[in-house]
Amino acid sequence: MSTLEQLQFVNRFARLPEDFYARVDPDPLSDPHLLHCNAAVADLLGLDSCEVQRPQFAQYFGGLLKFRQAEPLAMLYAGHQFGHWVPQLGDGRAILLGEVQNQSGEVWDLQLKGAGQTPFSRDGDGRAVLRSSIREYLCSEAMHGLGIPTTRALCLVGGQDEVYREQIETAAMLLRVSPSHVRFGSFEVFYYRNQFRQLRQLADFVIQHHYAHLADSKTPYHDLLREVIERSARLLAQWQLAGFSHGVMNTDNMSILGLTLDYGPFGFLDNYEAGFICNHSDHHGRYAFDRQASVGLWNLSCLAQAFLPLLDEDNGEAAAEQAGALLDLYEPQWLDTYATGMRAKLGLQQKHEEDQQLSQSLLNILQLNQVDYTQFFRRLCDLDLNNPTRDTELRQLFNDPVDFDAWARSYRARLERENSQQHKRQKNMQPVNPKFILRNYLAQAAIEKAQRGDVSDIDALMQVLATPFDEHPEYEAFSQPPAQGSPRLVVSCSS
Numbered sequence: 122m123s124t125l126e127q128l129q130f131v132n133r134f135a136r137l138p139e140d141f142y143a144r145v146d147p148d149p150l151s152d153p154h155l156l157h158c159n160a161a162v163a164d165l166l167g168l169d170s171c172e173v174q175r176p177q178f179a180q181y182f183g184g185l186l187k188f189r190q191a192e193p194l195a196m197l198y199a200g201h202q203f204g205h206w207v208p209q210l211g212d213g214r215a216i217l218l219g220e221v222q223n224q225s226g227e228v229w230d231l232q233l234k235g236a237g238q239t240p241f242s243r244d245g246d247g248r249a250v251l252r253s254s255i256r257e258y259l260c261s262e263a264m265h266g267l268g269i270p271t272t273r274a275l276c277l278v279g280g281q282d283e284v285y286r287e288q289i290e291t292a293a294m295l296l297r298v299s300p301s302h303v304r305f306g307s308f309e310v311f312y313y314r315n316q317f318r319q320l321r322q323l324a325d326f327v328i329q330h331h332y333a334h335l336a337d338s339k340t341p342y343h344d345l346l347r348e349v350i351e352r353s354a355r356l357l358a359q360w361q362l363a364g365f366s367h368g369v370m371n372t373d374n375m376s377i378l379g380l381t382l383d384y385g386p387f388g389f390l391d392n393y394e395a396g397f398i399c400n401h402s403d404h405h406g407r408y409a410f411d412r413q414a415s416v417g418l419w420n421l422s423c424l425a426q427a428f429l430p431l432l433d434e435d436n437g438e439a440a441a442e443q444a445g446a447l448l449d450l451y452e453p454q455w456l457d458t459y460a461t462g463m464r465a466k467l468g469l470q471q472k473h474e475e476d477q478q479l480s481q482s483l484l485n486i487l488q489l490n491q492v493d494y495t496q497f498f499r500r501l502c503d504l505d506l507n508n509p510t511r512d513t514e515l516r517q518l519f520n521d522p523v524d525f526d527a528w529a530r531s532y533r534a535r536l537e538r539e540n541s542q543q544h545k546r547q548k549n550m551q552p553v554n555p556k557f558i559l560r561n562y563l564a565q566a567a568i569e570k571a572q573r574g575d576v577s578d579i580d581a582l583m584q585v586l587a588t589p590f591d592e593h594p595e596y597e598a599f600s601q602p603p604a605q606g607s608p609r610l611v612v613s614c615s616s
């Protein structure tokens with residue numbers, strides 16, 4: 122295990138040509154202090170857990186101290202935002218300190234978010250507010266706990282600086298950790314600038330470091346695009362199964378590794394609502410919960426467009442044909458992941474034609490009866506196969522329990538068809554139906570406490586969300602849906 126000073130920086134991205142980034146140092150927070158550290162991520166980096174105790178920890182990750190071997194930079198990218206092409210974005214408030222290699226040879230990007238202005242800041246102040254930093258810190262751990270691919274975060278550092286959003290807030294920094302921060306938009310920027318040499322260099326970089334198994338392929342770019350399509354399809358289906366809504370699925374927020382990236386106005390479903398819009402700034406519901414799957418494909422088609430010169434430089438038509446065939450893989454992959462995941466959530470072992478109908482009719486009655494999505498599935502684990510008179514806890518969730526009774530009859534018949542065993546079913550269902558998700562009201566309560574200097578909720582949530590399938594009886598309250606009649610919290614792009 123290493124000290125902060127012993128972290129092994131390898132800085133691979135900084136070896137790419139200068140037109141891939143802008144070199145820039147973090148602008149420190151005033152009086153940076155550590156608010157929370159994620160021991161599991163420190164472990165990933167091979168960082169000794171005692172390092173957290175040193176005052177230098179907050180100074181390094183608050184931008185005040187510079188790692189000797191680091192070569193900080195802001196990455197260039199562009200993107201389609203809410204369907205509109207924006208020719209240049211880039212890290213406007215995040216700075217890649219460099220890549221760090223741990224003792225087992227794994228390499229991780231260390232990216233400091235909220236690190237001050239960069240040449241890509243446009244009108245922004247380069248800062249991130251404490252509120253949004255806490256949300257990202259908690260949610261990336263929650264997603265990881267749910268088994269959903271995501272960036273991680275090492276720590277949260279607070280400062281005294283005031284920043285202006287709708288109101289005055291305090292600034293913070295988050296140290297984001299990921300194998301890579303390359304986005305769909307990182308490719309798009311070179312495609313639309315006709316910089317095909319750089320486009321190829323970026324693809325080669327991604328293959329060499331992140332898709333090494335494709336390095337010897339005769340069609341590496343074709344295979345890379347195929348894998349990104351398949352990974353993204355699986356990711357998007359996993360979001361849907363977890364009831365997760367990203368909120369800002371712009372192509373600059375889509376990871377080339379198929380990770381959940383850039384937590385802004387995300388939201389988990391409380392009551393099931395197919396058309397749920399978590400982002401208050403999303404007036405037309407472009408990124409509504411039930412549109413995510415199709416937006417994923419739309420985003421991938423933007424990426425595929427940027428890949429055309431790589432697929433066939435001389436024959437545009439042939440390239441487009443290849444891209445089209447690859448994009449056709451998306452829907453079956455999404456459907457397969459979703460159907461498999463939904464079967465697991467329902468405790469079904471076999472595959473039957475009518476399963477889709479069974480899950481769809483369930484979602485319909487959950488919506489109709491305003492039933493909490495996560496709580497329903499968790500309680501369903503305990504359904505007594507042979508005794509409908511014990512359904513009280515499930516029936517209570519429904520405005521009209523008769524809807525549940527009708528569905529439960531077909532569910533029991535379906536379970537009987539595969540000779541489902543009570544005990545075994547329960548054992549299989551609990552590890553896929555979380556008891557804890559990062560509900561908005563929980564995040565909000567943790568934020569309000571932290572703004573008053575009390576990080577106890579952050580600490581407790583980090584423990585619970587890391588293992589959300591466990592019971593954690595001492596944290597029962599965190600498993601509860603928002604109180605009935607409480608107003609929906611408004612979350613916008615402002616962060």
Ligand code: AMP
Nearest residue numbers: 210211212213214242245246247248383
């Ligand atoms: P996001 O919506 O957070 O994914 O950000 C979209 C773009 O705006 C990215 O290029 C960000 O770096 C940039 N951006 C967002 N907030 C700020 C800020 N406060 N200062 C500078 N750039 C920002």
Ligand code: MG
Nearest residue numbers: 373374382383
């Ligand atoms: Mg972004």
